[in-house]
Amino acid sequence: MHRRAGSNPRSAIRLSAIPLAAILAAGLLAVAPAVADTTPPPVPAPSILSPTVQQEPRPTPEGVRSAIGRLVKRDLSRASVIVLDPASSSVLFDQRGSKPRIPASTAKVATAAAALEVLGAGTTIPTIAYRDGDTVYLVGGGDPTLVRGKKRDTIDNGRASLTALAKAVAEDYGTQRAITVVYDASAFTGPALGPGWKSSFPSAGVAAPVSALVVDGGRVRPGASSRVTDPARQAAKEFSALLKSQGLKVKKTRKGALADSATEVARVESPPVVEIVEGFLTDSDNNYAEALAHLVGGKLLGDPSFAGGAQATVQVLAEAGLPIAGLTLVDGSGLSRRNLIPPALLAELLSDVVVGQDADLTPIGSSLAIAGFTGTLESRFGTTATADGRGFVHAKTGTLTGVTSLAGTVLDAEGRTLVFAMIDDKVKSIGKARATMDTIAATLATCGCD
Numbered sequence: 124m125h126r127r128a129g130s131n132p133r134s135a136i137r138l139s140a141i142p143l144a145a146i147l148a149a150g151l152l153a154v155a156p157a158v159a160d161t162t163p164p165p166v167p168a169p170s171i172l173s174p175t176v177q178q179e180p181r182p183t184p185e186g187v188r189s190a191i192g193r194l195v196k197r198d199l200s201r202a203s204v205i206v207l208d209p210a211s212s213s214v215l216f217d218q219r220g221s222k223p224r225i226p227a228s229t230a231k232v233a234t235a236a237a238a239l240e241v242l243g244a245g246t247t248i249p250t251i252a253y254r255d256g257d258t259v260y261l262v263g264g265g266d267p268t269l270v271r272g273k274k275r276d277t278i279d280n281g282r283a284s285l286t287a288l289a290k291a292v293a294e295d296y297g298t299q300r301a302i303t304v305v306y307d308a309s310a311f312t313g314p315a316l317g318p319g320w321k322s323s324f325p326s327a328g329v330a331a332p333v334s335a336l337v338v339d340g341g342r343v344r345p346g347a348s349s350r351v352t353d354p355a356r357q358a359a360k361e362f363s364a365l366l367k368s369q370g371l372k373v374k375k376t377r378k379g380a381l382a383d384s385a386t387e388v389a390r391v392e393s394p395p396v397v398e399i400v401e402g403f404l405t406d407s408d409n410n411y412a413e414a415l416a417h418l419v420g421g422k423l424l425g426d427p428s429f430a431g432g433a434q435a436t437v438q439v440l441a442e443a444g445l446p447i448a449g450l451t452l453v454d455g456s457g458l459s460r461r462n463l464i465p466p467a468l469l470a471e472l473l474s475d476v477v478v479g480q481d482a483d484l485t486p487i488g489s490s491l492a493i494a495g496f497t498g499t500l501e502s503r504f505g506t507t508a509t510a511d512g513r514g515f516v517h518a519k520t521g522t523l524t525g526v527t528s529l530a531g532t533v534l535d536a537e538g539r540t541l542v543f544a545m546i547d548d549k550v551k552s553i554g555k556a557r558a559t560m561d562t563i564a565a566t567l568a569t570c571g572c573d
Contacts, residue, residue, distance in 0.1 A: 203220055223449035236439060241435065292366060298370030304362060311417050
């Protein structure tokens with residue numbers, strides 16, 4: 124976007140220039156949350172931020188340092204902070220940006236890149252029912268979005284329905300048939316909890332044990348946050364109950380392997396991978412991220428496990444030419460404190476997204492939470508110090524005990540998209556560090572920084 128003399132650069136971002144569907148998808152027409160400052164941005168922000176071709180004025184390291192240097196020194200002196208200008212490939216601010224840090228959920232940006240590159244944006248994930256005589260096999264393919272569903276629904280809000288699968292099986296068998304249900308979740312291997320995860324994560328609702336067969340996110344009951352210890356077994360029991368409701372007699376439900384002699388009866392498919400990526404970037408869904416990471420490991424390395432997914436993600440980033448020195452990954456969600464990512468890597472990856480370095484990664488830009496409007500940023504950027512960032516900061520958040528992080532894009536006052544990544548993994552006050560990061564991002568939104 125070019126700056127015109129005597130004009131507000133942001134006034135050129137007109138509502139009519141943005142497709143209504145994109146605005147609705149971004150949540151920009153939603154009612155703002157009840158926060159300290161509910162004043163909307165002066166004009167609608169775009170749902171995807173792209174670099175401008177303008178050459179002058181350019182943001183400078185001196186300008187950015189003048190804008191945010193005091194904030195960083197005051198509250199994030201031990202943290203890593205980096206700001207890049209993708210349009211000119213220049214580093215505008217760098218405080219220990221190459222130091223490996225515990226990323227928390229900003230690690231999901233790397234997982235998203237690997238999933239889009241290896242699996243493909245349009246790929247769907249099947250859950251399949253097979254038949255072999257009086258035995259029905261329920262085989263999970265790794266779909267983390269599968270729901271029980273409503274009666275007669277093929278899909279439920281775009282997600283595959285276990286009810287629809289049961290109905291198709293019952294129609295194939297007819298009623299009053301006595302059958303055995305065998306469930307197979309062998310599409311994923313290895314432990315169900317990630318390296319360094321607390322055993323309390325499922326009961327606390329942080330994440331379900333990772334399984335290739337899971338329904339309703341493995342929740343103990345619809346709407347609950349707590350998760351079951353064996354999602355595959357729960358899904359199979361739900362499936363058996365649905366078969367019974369369709370008139371079949373289920374003699375037994377057990378774990379087992381799909382027989383070679385079995386033939387497919389029916390399948391249901393997940394939403395496309397790109398929509399699952401959007402779910403775990405916008406709302407930071409841990410199980411969505413882990414399922415796709417396992418699938419990436421399976422497809423790229425033949426290892427559909429935590430280790431395989433992590434190794435495959437590192438390989439994808441390295442092949443993209445990104446700086447992986449110091450990178451250590453052990454899961455796809457960022458829940459483990461054993462993950463280490465230099466913020467510079469996240470910033471370089473997001474810069475590639477902004478400039479369109481790899482078209483496969485483009486969906487990452489539109490899937491980041493929007494400050495003050497969507498996902499994990501919906502209730503943030505509501506103070507006087509941060510309100511200018513509302514709508515103009517798009518980012519992935521991260522939080523663990525003693526860790527807070529923020530990595531994303533921001534449209535500055537000159538209409539230029541900047542990229543930032545901030546990680547503090549020795550935090551004494553999560554609230555204070557988070558507020559400072561938000562203030563820094565919002566300050567960049569108001570700064571020409573030239």
